[in-house]
Every structure is written in C-alpha cells, then in structure tokens.
Amino acid sequence: MKLLGISGTIIGVKPISIVEAVLKEAQNYDPTITTEILDLTQFNMEFCDGRPITEYNADTKKMIEMIESADCYIIATPIFQASLTGVLKNLFDLLPVSALRNKVIGFAATGGTYQHYLVVENQLKPIAGYFKSYITPEYVYAHREHFNNRNEVIDTEVAARIQRLGIQIVQMTNALKHVVTAK
Structure with a gap:
C-alpha cells in the first residue's frame, strides 16, 4: 500500500508538518506501507486550462502521476479567506475524475x-x-496555537487526532481493497 501525503500550499510549513506526522503514525501502525510526500512547494504546477494532461509541463504531469499511483492519501491545506488554497483547488482541477475513485482520503x-x-x-x-x-x-x-515555534504539534488532542487519522487511513484502505465496483 502506498500512502501519499499532499501538502496543499506553496507557503507555510504547518500543513507539511501535519502530513509528515500522519505518515509517521500510519507507518507506526503498519510498517509495511510505503509513504511519499507531494509538497507543492517543490513543483512548478501549471494552471488548469482544459488541455489534455500530456500537454502540461513535466512537474504537473509528475504530480498527477504521483496521485494516480497512490492507494490512499492524507491531504492538508491551510485555510485562507475561509477556503482551501487556490493551488490545492488547481491540483484537484487538473486530476482526471478517476484519479481518486474508490481510494481513501484523510x-x-x-x-x-x-x-x-x-x-x-x-x-x-x-x-x-x-x-x-x-x-x-x-x-x-x-x-x-496548537504548534510550537518550530511548527511541531504540541496540543495533545490534536496529536491524538493525528494518530487516529493515520490509523484510519490504513485500516480503511485495507478493508476496502477487495471492494469491486462497476466500471
């Protein structure tokens, strides 16, 4: 099983901090899983404009490939102006509708x-x-207020939710991997 952590921002470090913590908890629960991080700060993603995926730059295609090849996800975003980030919304807009079908997202x-x-x-x-x-x-x-000055979670309830989320992603993915759906 491959768990992909997506940090849906190009600024700030709190979302990636949570992604890393969830991946760690998932691996603590099941050391056989593999994890990978898609940190949007590390890619030059193009804006979605309706072109076929093959016509986008290499970074954009690589990001979509990473998402399509994963079995499950932890997706984190900061909240700006009472909404998810534009860069994360753009990533969702770029994805084929089938990319996340029947896969677990936390x-x-x-x-x-x-x-x-x-x-x-x-x-x-x-x-x-x-x-x-x-x-x-x-x-x-x-x-x-749940973070220290090194952007580490210090709140015990938030840390417990991180642990539960990591476990749930693994458990649900394992439980649902044999579900067969019509194409």
Missing part, C-alpha cells in the same frame, strides 16, 4: 480561527465525494 487543515475547521466539512469532503473517494471519519484541524 484531510487536515490549519488556520487562524477555530471556525475554519468547517472548510473540511463544507469544501474538502464534497470535493472527495465528487471524485467518488472514501473519506475517513477522523480529520485534523489545528489552530496556530
């Missing part, structure tokens, strides 16, 4: 207010539903 978000967790419920989960993905019951929302 979400994480960071923000500056305690109400921004609603972005997971009202924006990210519907996007996963559009892709016909399975969504973990657990997700992580972390406020800036």
